[in-house]
Amino acid sequence: MQELINRAKELLDNGTVARVLGWKAGDLPYDPEPAYFETAESLKDFVYNGFCGANLSKYMIEASKLEGKTLVCLKPCDTYSFNQLIKEHRVDREKAYIIGVGCKGKLDIEKIRNQGVKGIESIEGAEITDEADMLKIQTIYGERSVAYADAMLERCHVCKGKEHKIFDEQIGESKETKDGERFDEVSRIEKLSPEEKFAFFQKELSKCIRCNACRNVCPACSCRKCVFDSNKFDSSQKANVDSFEEKMFHIIRAFHVAGRCTDCGECSRVCPQGIPLHLFNRKFIKDIDELYGEYQAGDDTDSKAPLTNYTFDDAEPSIVGKRG
Amino acid sequence: MSIENKSFRPKIVAFCCNWCSYAGADLAGSSRLSYPADVKIIRVPCSCRVNPMFILRAFEKGADGVIMCGCHPGDCHYSTGNYYARRRMTLLFSMLDYIGVENGRTRVEWVSAAEGVKFSDTMNSFVEKIHSLGENVRLGDLRCRN
Ligand code: SF4
Ligand code: SF4
Ligand code: SF4
Numbered sequence: 155m156q157e158l159i160n161r162a163k164e165l166l167d168n169g170t171v172a173r174v175l176g177w178k179a180g181d182l183p184y185d186p187e188p189a190y191f192e193t194a195e196s197l198k199d200f201v202y203n204g205f206c207g208a209n210l211s212k213y214m215i216e217a218s219k220l221e222g223k224t225l226v227c228l229k230p231c232d233t234y235s236f237n238q239l240i241k242e243h244r245v246d247r248e249k250a251y252i253i254g255v256g257c258k259g260k261l262d263i264e265k266i267r268n269q270g271v272k273g274i275e276s277i278e279g280a281e282i283t284d285e286a287d288m289l290k291i292q293t294i295y296g297e298r299s300v301a302y303a304d305a306m307l308e309r310c311h312v313c314k315g316k317e318h319k320i321f322d323e324q325i326g327e328s329k330e331t332k333d334g335e336r337f338d339e340v341s342r343i344e345k346l347s348p349e350e351k352f353a354f355f356q357k358e359l360s361k362c363i364r365c366n367a368c369r370n371v372c373p374a375c376s377c378r379k380c381v382f383d384s385n386k387f388d389s390s391q392k393a394n395v396d397s398f399e400e401k402m403f404h405i406i407r408a409f410h411v412a413g414r415c416t417d418c419g420e421c422s423r424v425c426p427q428g429i430p431l432h433l434f435n436r437k438f439i440k441d442i443d444e445l446y447g448e449y450q451a452g453d454d455t456d457s458k459a460p461l462t463n464y465t466f467d468d469a470e471p472s473i474v475g476k477r478g
Numbered sequence: 479m480s481i482e483n484k485s486f487r488p489k490i491v492a493f494c495c496n497w498c499s500y501a502g503a504d505l506a507g508s509s510r511l512s513y514p515a516d517v518k519i520i521r522v523p524c525s526c527r528v529n530p531m532f533i534l535r536a537f538e539k540g541a542d543g544v545i546m547c548g549c550h551p552g553d554c555h556y557s558t559g560n561y562y563a564r565r566r567m568t569l570l571f572s573m574l575d576y577i578g579v580e581n582g583r584t585r586v587e588w589v590s591a592a593e594g595v596k597f598s599d600t601m602n603s604f605v606e607k608i609h610s611l612g613e614n615v616r617l618g619d620l621r622c623r624n
Contacts, residue, residue, distance in 0.1 A: 464561035
């Protein structure tokens with residue numbers, strides 16, 4: 155982290171960049187938040203550790219409108235989102251100085267809490283430079299230890315790889331964290347009966363409080379005017395409103411980002427209700443891969459998106475039933 | 479027809495493109511071919527005009543089946559509309575199947591203006607299929623567990 159801060163200072167001092175977009179320490183040891191730093195002095199609050207799951211690429215939409223370049227720290231998975239935003243003309247590549255930061259998997263505080271760890275005071279082992287496979291957690295009830303892998307975000311278990319797809323320079327080591335297949339859960343659900351499927355999603359979606367966090371954090375949800383903000387529709391962003399837009403919110407949003415979603419995992423990370431939103435996006439990704447050839451949004455900045463493309467011999471919709 | 483005396487009257491929505499399938503439906507009518515009155519036709523300028531949300535909305539409002547008909551691939555009045563529609567519908571139907579609206583309740587059929595017989599056969603077989611599947615889940619309740 156010190157190397158990163160030093161480099162950021164250097165780039166601020168020599169005028170290459172006008173500001174740094176990174177993370178700053180929050181009130182608690184596990185809640186660093188995205189922040190801008192405009193002076194070398196303010197960088198003292200800069201942090202980069204296992205809890206910096208937040209994908210900063212979406213902030214570059216606004217930063218692209220500012221004077222001068224912005225240094226932005228992107229993890230390997232974040233670079234896919236940045237590429238996708240370039241493709242959609244939402245960010246300006248020339249306005250960004252990208253430092254690809256290493257990643258050894260990001261942590262999910264809920265996963266730690268679910269192991270019965272309460273009253274957390276400090277956490278050791280979350281620093282990117284720590285080689286430890288265990289987290290040492292000081293709580294008001296004494297010390298607890300949790301395996302790093304057991305505290306990782308779901309998305310890190312199915313990481314797309316530790317390669318930065320776009321960067322100006324790279325700082326920090328990465329560590330392979332993939333130990334699962336991202337479509338396993340989708341395949342499991344596909345095999346359920348219609349009643350079971352409906353019951354499963356009803357149980358999950360009934361928890362939604364319509365806070366919009368999933369939409370607000372999503373790099374693919376960068377429409378200037380979102381349909382869910384339009385008062386011409388009956389979408390009042392309240393959990394108990396029963397208009398079409400509100401009831402079908404998750405499916406509508408998933409369809410809007412189909413073919414553009416990079417599977418960055420931010421929606422599931424931020425949902426305060428722990429709804430596995432990635433199950434919708436991954437269903438689309440899985441279908442696109444199977445029917446129209448493997449496609450990873452954000453892999454590049456110029457390929458055609460699957461839903462704005464076609465071939466003469468695409469599968470007929472009846473294939474849905476035939477695949478079994 | 480075997481299905482006529484059953485008490486379950488399915489609600490079926492058919493989106494038909496103006497240039498081919500709607501004309502096909504017209505031809506079915508003027509040729510006095512019959513198909514069940516459970517099918518409600520909505521005319522659209524092109525199959526590509528069918529926003530996937532239309533179909534979602536039909537199910538949310540209680541449809542038991544939704545069918546979309548357009549010009550045969552290659553024959554679109556606007557050249558390529560149905561190619562885009564084909565991808566969208568495939569992905570949407572797959573998603574609907576995934577959340578519990580089984581795939582027999584959704585169908586795409588290409589019907590030209592000359593295919594009155596195909597139109598009526600398609601509607602008859604689709605209504606029969608929906609009869610065999612029975613009432614649909616209430617998609618509108620996806621977000622409220624009672
Ligand atoms: S973040 Fe979760 S609770 Fe909030 S609107 Fe999205 S799904 Fe609903
Ligand atoms: S839908 Fe979720 S996983 Fe996909 S790009 Fe948006 S936040 Fe990332
Ligand atoms: S929900 Fe749809 S309209 Fe709203 S920002 Fe996302 S993609 Fe755009």
